[in-house]
Amino acid sequence: MSQVEPTALGNRELRKDLAAIRRRGLAIALWVLAAIDLLVFARTTPPGSKTVFDLNAPPAFPVPAIHLPVLATLLVLGIVCALLGVAQYLWKGNPRTYLLLGIGLALSGIAFLAWAGRGARVDVEGLLMTSLIEAVPLTLGALSGLLCERSGVINIAIEGQFLIAAFVGAVVGSASGSLWLGLLCGAVAGGLVGLILAVFTITYRADQIIVGVVIDAFALGLTTFFLVSLLVPNQMTLNSPAVFGPIPIPLLDKIPVVGPLLFNQNIMVYLTIIILAIVQVTLFQTRWGLRVRAVGEHPRAAETVGIDVLRVRYRNVILGGIVAGIGGASFTIGSTGQFAHNMTAGLGYIALAAMIFGRWRPLGALGAALLFGFFDALQFTLSALNAPIPSNFLSMFPYLATVLAVAGLVGRVVPPAADGQPYARE
Amino acid sequence: MSDEPVRPGGDSGAGGSVVAAIGRFFLSGNTIIVTFLAFVSALFLGAIIIILATPSVMAAWGRFGQAPGAAFAQSWHAIATAYSALFIGSIGSPRGIVGAIASGDGHRIATAFYPLSETLVSTTPLMMSGLGIALAFRAGLFDIGGQGQLILGALGATLAGFLLPGLPIYLHLPLAILVGAIFGAAWGFIPGILKARTGAHEVITSMMLNYVALNLLTYLLTTALFQAPPRYQPVSKAVADTARLPHLAGPSLRVNLGILLAIACMVGVAWLLQRSTLGFKFRMLGANREAARVAGVNINRQYILAMTLAGAIVGLAGTFMVLGVDHQVASGYGGTIGFDGITVAILGQGNPYGVGLSALLFGAFAAGGRTMQLDANIPLQLVQVLQAVLVLFVAAPGVIRTIFRIRVRGAGRVFGGWSG
Numbered sequence A: 001m002s003q004v005e006p007t008a009l010g011n012r013e014l015r016k017d018l019a020a021i022r023r024r025g026l027a028i029a030l031w032v033l034a035a036i037d038l039l040v041f042a043r044t045t046p047p048g049s050k051t052v053f054d055l056n057a058p059p060a061f062p063v064p065a066i067h068l069p070v071l072a073t074l075l076v077l078g079i080v081c082a083l084l085g086v087a088q089y090l091w092k093g094n095p096r097t098y099l100l101l102g103i104g105l106a107l108s109g110i111a112f113l114a115w116a117g118r119g120a121r122v123d124v125e126g127l128l129m130t131s132l133i134e135a136v137p138l139t140l141g142a143l144s145g146l147l148c149e150r151s152g153v154i155n156i157a158i159e160g161q162f163l164i165a166a167f168v169g170a171v172v173g174s175a176s177g178s179l180w181l182g183l184l185c186g187a188v189a190g191g192l193v194g195l196i197l198a199v200f201t202i203t204y205r206a207d208q209i210i211v212g213v214v215i216d217a218f219a220l221g222l223t224t225f226f227l228v229s230l231l232v233p234n235q236m237t238l239n240s241p242a243v244f245g246p247i248p249i250p251l252l253d254k255i256p257v258v259g260p261l262l263f264n265q266n267i268m269v270y271l272t273i274i275i276l277a278i279v280q281v282t283l284f285q286t287r288w289g290l291r292v293r294a295v296g297e298h299p300r301a302a303e304t305v306g307i308d309v310l311r312v313r314y315r316n317v318i319l320g321g322i323v324a325g326i327g328g329a330s331f332t333i334g335s336t337g338q339f340a341h342n343m344t345a346g347l348g349y350i351a352l353a354a355m356i357f358g359r360w361r362p363l364g365a366l367g368a369a370l371l372f373g374f375f376d377a378l379q380f381t382l383s384a385l386n387a388p389i390p391s392n393f394l395s396m397f398p399y400l401a402t403v404l405a406v407a408g409l410v411g412r413v414v415p416p417a418a419d420g421q422p423y424a425r426e
Numbered sequence B: 001m002s003d004e005p006v007r008p009g010g011d012s013g014a015g016g017s018v019v020a021a022i023g024r025f026f027l028s029g030n031t032i033i034v035t036f037l038a039f040v041s042a043l044f045l046g047a048i049i050i051i052l053a054t055p056s057v058m059a060a061w062g063r064f065g066q067a068p069g070a071a072f073a074q075s076w077h078a079i080a081t082a083y084s085a086l087f088i089g090s091i092g093s094p095r096g097i098v099g100a101i102a103s104g105d106g107h108r109i110a111t112a113f114y115p116l117s118e119t120l121v122s123t124t125p126l127m128m129s130g131l132g133i134a135l136a137f138r139a140g141l142f143d144i145g146g147q148g149q150l151i152l153g154a155l156g157a158t159l160a161g162f163l164l165p166g167l168p169i170y171l172h173l174p175l176a177i178l179v180g181a182i183f184g185a186a187w188g189f190i191p192g193i194l195k196a197r198t199g200a201h202e203v204i205t206s207m208m209l210n211y212v213a214l215n216l217l218t219y220l221l222t223t224a225l226f227q228a229p230p231r232y233q234p235v236s237k238a239v240a241d242t243a244r245l246p247h248l249a250g251p252s253l254r255v256n257l258g259i260l261l262a263i264a265c266m267v268g269v270a271w272l273l274q275r276s277t278l279g280f281k282f283r284m285l286g287a288n289r290e291a292a293r294v295a296g297v298n299i300n301r302q303y304i305l306a307m308t309l310a311g312a313i314v315g316l317a318g319t320f321m322v323l324g325v326d327h328q329v330a331s332g333y334g335g336t337i338g339f340d341g342i343t344v345a346i347l348g349q350g351n352p353y354g355v356g357l358s359a360l361l362f363g364a365f366a367a368g369g370r371t372m373q374l375d376a377n378i379p380l381q382l383v384q385v386l387q388a389v390l391v392l393f394v395a396a397p398g399v400i401r402t403i404f405r406i407r408v409r410g411a412g413r414v415f416g417g418w419s420g
Helices: A011-044 A070-090 A099-116 A124-150 A158-176 A179-203 A208-231 A258-263 A267-285 A287-297 A299-304 A309-336 A347-357 A362-385 A391-406 B018-027 B031-053 B055-062 B068-090 B094-103 B106-138 B146-163 B169-198 B202-220 B257-275 B277-287 B289-294 B299-326 B337-347 B352-375 B381-395 B397-403
Strands: A050-054 A066-069 A121-123
Touching: A011 A070, A011 A099, A050 A070, A050 A099, A050 A124, A066 A070, A070 A099, A099 A362, A121 A124, A121 A362, A124 A158, A124 A179, A124 A258, A124 A267, A124 A287, A124 A309, A124 A347, A124 A362, A158 A179, A158 A208, A158 A309, A158 A347, A179 A208, A179 A309, A179 B397, A208 B031, A208 B337, A208 B381, A267 A287, A267 A309, A267 A362, A287 A299, A287 A309, A299 A309, A309 A347, A347 A362, A347 A391, A347 B202, A362 A391, A391 B169, A391 B202, B031 B055, B031 B068, B031 B381, B031 B397, B055 B068, B068 B106, B068 B352, B094 B106, B106 B146, B106 B257, B106 B277, B106 B299, B106 B337, B106 B352, B146 B169, B146 B202, B146 B299, B146 B337, B169 B202, B169 B299, B202 B299, B257 B277, B257 B299, B257 B352, B277 B289, B277 B299, B289 B299, B299 B337, B337 B352, B337 B381, B352 B381, B381 B397
Parallel strands: A050 A121
Antiparallel strands: A050 A066
């Protein structure tokens, strides 16, 4: 197999057409959102109903809860959405593909909440808080995938790294009584899984997707095996770690709404933000990042200018494993404490989806993770409101959104050119 | 173009004596020998895991200084107990089978053959999902959406099974199977057409569709159409008797027509791949996409066909499970079988008969694992670990060649990245 596959001959025309299709598709998406607003939501709203958006502001800085008349809100938001669709249709050289759709989605989200919560209180703060907490492992997993794929190695083993790190974090945190040791060991465990992936795919050049899938199966089997054989009989000593508590950042945590949301969280949230910033800066601003991207785009050229391709890949895959390991540890010692059977439940794959949805960029991955986390959190809010929408359809959203994203309907999704190609020195 | 799947180092030199040929066979790192050594390595790793998970054995190792013999003896005992339970649970005790047949007592014979029946019951869906995924493999496509296709197949078969009571069995059963296949095919068609039309990578789209299917199933099990009255639990209505696959060896053994249909599918897929024009195009695509394009193969059309066909076959895995064994679907139906199909397909190296044998091995593992859990108190998931290690080594034959110092020749099969 050649190093970099030549661009498929027939695909070049396709790509040109795609830009036009995308512009129209995005406009249609916005119109559909507007139509749902006006035709479905507004028509099923009895006149005069109101929704209360509760921000749970602290008594020191009271922010009044917002009372919105549902019908008027729906009409305004629906019309704005329709106009956005027109703008999208006419705006040919739109440099920010996602921008208008993003605004439209946010507006529709508000409209939806107003409709679903009519006559009740919507706990906005709780919704945002849950979204953020759900987004932590997703962001870290996506960053793990990104570190690997930017150097040309596909990491489908994120799910497995999550599971093993969650397990190790719980056991070490429980047995040693030190959460920090648990976190450290979880990260190391994730890194070791990364090392396995690296050995099989970089040194032995096995297919990266196959090895990733098999590592996931291995991790699920191994953690469940030891859960049943060791942890269940010794629940108290091996599987009841403490949980990282919130660390308020002085002064900042007193800001209404934003304060408790961003500045009174546990170490996992802060760590995620720090890692995200580091990856974002190093990948795009440093020599290291340039080398990584060169290896991921054209390893032969990188080798020619003296970059050790295999070493870069090894380092990135292990680093990615460590980052996923931190994300995995957040499942146990970061939130619930105990390790449970298959507790990551496919979130490793959603993290992969978030990376793709975020177009192989750290900030994009964060945005996607927050969006996916929001939809996950929305289920809790809606079940509290007894909304007439089955939660299963909300759970489908991240997956359907990713399918649409890779199908090129919501933006250009281009992986690093040498992603998935093993490299052999000449 | 060779009839064989792309095999790492499976070539044989010309001429030479028989001894030399056998020598070459071992030294060249032939697929069979690599698979065998991978199997041995997996069992060895499994043994270490058994030791780690048995507190009494670990305690014996703690006293290694005083009584080294006891540590080895206890380890051996734990490993032997586990693996013999695995064997007896999947094949049965040979002495028991002979004794039962000699006695001529129907009940005793059924009991003696129970493990084999369970192995075949577990083999059926594994073989089908493995065959579907292997078919896609051969066309150069990685269908990771087996779970979703299996769920859709099961849903279709269930729907046809309970919606049409009163049909005669010779109409109802084939109809239910057909509907299951069509539902699975529809779920495979989506990644296929997305790849053909937009270039979206089938690994991502089919994987995402797994979770869509899981949520769809959970939702449907709350609807009046699917949910079994009195609608307290997330289980579907049961399929009518006329849509159930008949048992092959009496009502006390669960083995049913499904295994025979699966074997027929195996032969069918082998014929399709090796003898038909369509299969030839699939293999061209899998071997060299650009060459196939230059030779005039409509690549996008083959993508859609291969994924749809793969989806139909994997859908039949769910169909046979519902119609043959469970007769209804529940939340999370199918478990990891759609996923295990990937490992079955890899272990079988994409060859239909290899897939059949791999499915038989994994089916034996599944049946034996249940006995091992009951009799030797070793959790069932050990089997999943063994399977994963086995396939990992088979997917990277270079690792096995290094461990056992076999001469290296070529690397494993590679599908390429997202852009492929």
